[in-house]
Amino acid sequence: MIIRWWRAVAGSEDVLAHYADHLERTTFVEMAELPGHLGAALAVKVKGSDHELVVTSLWSDLESAAHFEKGAFDDAVVKPSTQKLLKSxxxxVEYFETVVATGKLAP
Incomplete structure (x- = not known):
């Protein structure tokens, strides 16, 4: 299993809520239809007024994870509307190959 990892910063709780809604309504729905997609999540860590975000998606293999490829394999795909929304x-993106897993993530 491949873990695709990307980080960003939302400058407020409102931006976080808007971005989370966007992921849930569009990006995660689109991903779920791609071959090899195993799931995705948005995690957050609050640091003062900033909200540090990590978006992870799980894929059966690197070939499946390549559905996002627009340029180089590790280029993040961030729509212009999302770029304007986020602070940074x-x-x-980073890719990690799963070595050991348990629970629902286990093969």
Whole structure:
């Protein structure tokens, strides 16, 4: 299993709520239809007024994770409307290969 990892910062709780809604209504729905997609999550850590975000998606293999590829394999795909919304965001994503898992994540 491949974990695709991307970080960003929302400058307020309102921005976080808007972005979470966007992910739930569009991005996560679109991802769920792609072959090899195993799930996705948005996690947050509050630091003062900033909300540090981590978006993870799970894929059966690297080939499946490549559905996002627009440029280089590790380029983040961030729509212009999302770019305007967030305080900052990573330009690259990271991929991790799962070595051991338990529970619902276990193969």
């Amino acid at each position: 965001f990573d330009l690259k």
